[in-house]
Amino acid sequence: MNGTRLHGPVRIVGAGLLGASAGLALSQRGIDVAIHDISPAAVALAIDYGAGRRATDADRPTLVIVAVPPDQTAHVIAAELSAYPEALVTDVASVKALPLAELEATGADTSRYLGSHPLAGRERGGVVSARADLFLGRPWVITSRPGTTAAQVGVIEDLVLDLGAVPVHLSVEEHDRAVALVSHAPQVIATVLAAELVTGSERALSLSGQGLRDTTRIAASEPELWTQILAANSAEVSAVLHGVRDRLDEVIGALDDPQASGARRRIAESLSAGNAGVARIPGKHGQDRKFSQLVVMVDDTPGELARLLTEIGEIGVNLEDVRLEHSPGAQIGLAEISVLPEVEQKLLEELEARNWRIAGAWT
Amino acid sequence: MNGTRLHGPVRIVGAGLLGASAGLALSQRGIDVAIHDISPAAVALAIDYGAGRRATDADRPTLVIVAVPPDQTAHVIAAELSAYPEALVTDVASVKALPLAELEATGADTSRYLGSHPLAGRERGGVVSARADLFLGRPWVITSRPGTTAAQVGVIEDLVLDLGAVPVHLSVEEHDRAVALVSHAPQVIATVLAAELVTGSERALSLSGQGLRDTTRIAASEPELWTQILAANSAEVSAVLHGVRDRLDEVIGALDDPQASGARRRIAESLSAGNAGVARIPGKHGQDRKFSQLVVMVDDTPGELARLLTEIGEIGVNLEDVRLEHSPGAQIGLAEISVLPEVEQKLLEELEARNWRIAGAWT
Numbered sequence: 001m002n003g004t005r006l007h008g009p010v011r012i013v014g015a016g017l018l019g020a021s022a023g024l025a026l027s028q029r030g031i032d033v034a035i036h037d038i039s040p041a042a043v044a045l046a047i048d049y050g051a052g053r054r055a056t057d058a059d060r061p062t063l064v065i066v067a068v069p070p071d072q073t074a075h076v077i078a079a080e081l082s083a084y085p086e087a088l089v090t091d092v093a094s095v096k097a098l099p100l101a102e103l104e105a106t107g108a109d110t111s112r113y114l115g116s117h118p119l120a121g122r123e124r125g126g127v128v129s130a131r132a133d134l135f136l137g138r139p140w141v142i143t144s145r146p147g148t149t150a151a152q153v154g155v156i157e158d159l160v161l162d163l164g165a166v167p168v169h170l171s172v173e174e175h176d177r178a179v180a181l182v183s184h185a186p187q188v189i190a191t192v193l194a195a196e197l198v199t200g201s202e203r204a205l206s207l208s209g210q211g212l213r214d215t216t217r218i219a220a221s222e223p224e225l226w227t228q229i230l231a232a233n234s235a236e237v238s239a240v241l242h243g244v245r246d247r248l249d250e251v252i253g254a255l256d257d258p259q260a261s262g263a264r265r266r267i268a269e270s271l272s273a274g275n276a277g278v279a280r281i282p283g284k285h286g287q288d289r290k291f292s293q294l295v296v297m298v299d300d301t302p303g304e305l306a307r308l309l310t311e312i313g314e315i316g317v318n319l320e321d322v323r324l325e326h327s328p329g330a331q332i333g334l335a336e337i338s339v340l341p342e343v344e345q346k347l348l349e350e351l352e353a354r355n356w357r358i359a360g361a362w363t
Numbered sequence: 364m365n366g367t368r369l370h371g372p373v374r375i376v377g378a379g380l381l382g383a384s385a386g387l388a389l390s391q392r393g394i395d396v397a398i399h400d401i402s403p404a405a406v407a408l409a410i411d412y413g414a415g416r417r418a419t420d421a422d423r424p425t426l427v428i429v430a431v432p433p434d435q436t437a438h439v440i441a442a443e444l445s446a447y448p449e450a451l452v453t454d455v456a457s458v459k460a461l462p463l464a465e466l467e468a469t470g471a472d473t474s475r476y477l478g479s480h481p482l483a484g485r486e487r488g489g490v491v492s493a494r495a496d497l498f499l500g501r502p503w504v505i506t507s508r509p510g511t512t513a514a515q516v517g518v519i520e521d522l523v524l525d526l527g528a529v530p531v532h533l534s535v536e537e538h539d540r541a542v543a544l545v546s547h548a549p550q551v552i553a554t555v556l557a558a559e560l561v562t563g564s565e566r567a568l569s570l571s572g573q574g575l576r577d578t579t580r581i582a583a584s585e586p587e588l589w590t591q592i593l594a595a596n597s598a599e600v601s602a603v604l605h606g607v608r609d610r611l612d613e614v615i616g617a618l619d620d621p622q623a624s625g626a627r628r629r630i631a632e633s634l635s636a637g638n639a640g641v642a643r644i645p646g647k648h649g650q651d652r653k654f655s656q657l658v659v660m661v662d663d664t665p666g667e668l669a670r671l672l673t674e675i676g677e678i679g680v681n682l683e684d685v686r687l688e689h690s691p692g693a694q695i696g697l698a699e700i701s702v703l704p705e706v707e708q709k710l711l712e713e714l715e716a717r718n719w720r721i722a723g724a725w726t
Contacts, residue, residue, distance in 0.1 A: 119570050131722040133660065133697070139570050170566065178567035186556060186578045191637030192610035193552045196603060197544065198640050203533065204541030207482050207502050208644045214577040215549045220641045223634035230614075230630055231621040238618040240559060245611055247555035248604065251593075255601040258594040267593055271586035274554030277561050278583045281571045297496060303676025305685065310673055313666025322668065322687045334496065359494040 005158035008032040011061035015046035019067030020130035023051030066091040070228040074102030095232040096172045117141045140165035143172045180236035194219035292344035294337045297357040315350045368521035371395040374424035378409035382430030383493035386414030429454040433591040437465030458595040459535045480504045503528035506535045543599035557582035655707035657700045660720040678713045
């Protein structure tokens with residue numbers, strides 16, 4: 001039916017960003033989704049968005065997806081395991097060890113629970129930010145444990161693949177350590193840097209550039225949700241933050257006495273280590289594939305960027321990424337176009353032949 | 364002549380990103396620019412790029428722009444003041460107090476020196492990244508001192524305005540404090556976070572998302588240049604970093620004992636302070652003007668994004684920003700379109716009427 005791997009019915013508990021997005025995607029693929037939330041208003045809104053139908057007493061789900069805040073995850077999993085004794089229960093919480101320990105403490109039959117975690121999300125939460133393609137191409141971690149059956153893993157893999165995500169198999173501990181490094185600690189670091197901005201004058205802040213904007217962007221995230229995530233993964237996050245603080249202390253020590261022997265070398269080595277760290281982050285397309293960039297000047301009038309992209313389409317080149325940069329008050333914008341390196345030269349020449357002004361190009 | 368405010372000839376010392384970009388822009392506007400560098404190869408390349416002509420012994424510049432690395436700035440300013448006794452000399456170094464102190468120590472006639480600093484740059488330096496519009500709409504700080512004349516300020520303002528930048532008047536000390544907060548400390552923070560990524564496994568790094576990419580992007584910057592900048596502004600940068608470290612220690616302390624009374628409140632308050640800090644960063648257009656966003660699904664084929672933007676042009680709406688997000692391996696992209704809030708609803712309706720799939724919308 002409809003080419004899905006998963007067979008419903010599926011029950012989703014929690015009509016927030018992740019639950020509603022999963023419900024939207026599964027419903028669109030023809031799977032029967034019952035969506036539930038402790039907030040009747042959230043359920044009604046999610047149903048309006050097409051994320052599923054109202055749950056009934058007659059429901060016999062084969063799979064229950066618990067998509068509630070981390071603090072409530074273990075409790076809700078336990079209730080679902082008990083209410084649906086035939087169902088496999090998974091969750092999407094961004095921390096895996098603590099909810100499992102809490103679940104075990106309830107005495108629930110954890111043999112039907114298999115945790116998972118989609119690495120997807122936005123700064124904005126809630127049903128209104130939900131979208132069917134939220135998980136597309138994103139990693140979705142499945143945390144098998146001793147006793148997890150191949151059939152159970154298969155069900156969650158089917159879910160992940162039906163949602164267009166990429167299954168990644170990690171142990172509970174590996175997962176929590178990994179997300180502490182690539183997600184939770186960066187959240188704290190962006191936060192403490194952004195918080196320091198309250199000490200600056202308005203004139204100082206007026207000098208802000210794109211670097212500061214990017215570095216602090218995620219500090220706009222929801223405090224309540226993140227307090228739960230950080231507290232639930234506190235030991236792993238703290239371990240990473242201790243490492244970051246040691247590196248910071250090294251730089252501060254050098255800056256506090258920049259004329260001392262070796263001080264500049266220590267600063268330079270820190271900066272080089274930062275270069276090396278950034279280079280380890282895989283590119284947008286999952287691999288280290290690098291794109292070439294062209295910067296093209298476009299007038300700040302409706303249709304100008306469209307005209308540029310139409311001509312790029314006519315030239316037959318596929319855009320990998322495009323970013324428009326406006327300068328404050330300027331009448332001109334810069335379109336930064338990313339393309340595969342092998343087509344860059346052709347594109348450059350053809351755009352110049354069409355009288356586009358190229359402000360920069362590099363590979 | 365050519366509508367410029369500035370009258371040449373202008374001499375630029377240093378054919379790197381900033382010097383070559385200024386030379387390119389001034390030359391294009393018809394001003395006579397002589398460009399010099401200790402590297403003959405850099406001069407030749409800059410001239411090929413159109414950044415000016417070769418300097419001659421007969422040159423009598425009215426303005427000298429020193430655009431060399433911070434460590435060499437004072438020394439080069441002193442030499443230029445002595446070589447061109449009629450000229451006003453400025454520099455573009457990102458630190459202002461230390462070069463001035465070093466200059467005064469040389470015994471040079473500092474009455475003809477007026478420092479300045481354009482807040483412009485990229486991760487990539489050098490002539491090859493130069494572009495005439497580098498300064499367009501960017502703040503350009505002018506650091507007058509007691510004794511600076513209105514005529515001198517006028518010359519630098521003419522330069523700034525001819526380059527399309529926005530003059531900002533700060534004292535030397537205000538400048539160094541401001542850039543420590545909005546530029547130098549963020550560089551260190553992004554660096555020490557990125558450096559910690561070397562501790563992660565490849566599988567951990569495979570979970571990286573856009574948040575980590577943005578938070579660490581500037582950590583890819585050039586170590587040699589940044590060592591000089593940080594060392595030159597060490598006291599101000601250290602002061603900001605101490606503040607950030609105190610905030611980090613507060614979070615680490617709470618995470619090390621998350622069950623302690625008040626621990627969660629301290630985490631939540633830190634996250635809220637981060638929210639408040641981000642909110643202080645002015646928007647792209649220099650003000651706190653907020654835009655509305657629409658996320659539209661586009662197929663990953665040449666011309667699809669162009670078709671979308673063409674239709675937005677037909678609808679008569681001006682894009683403030685556009686960003687294309689590809690998911691790894693996905694056949695679909697998401698175009699995040701920023702527009703003025705008052706036209707968002709109209710655009711949403713018209714795009715839906717044209718069968719575009721809207722994946723999200725918010726103000």
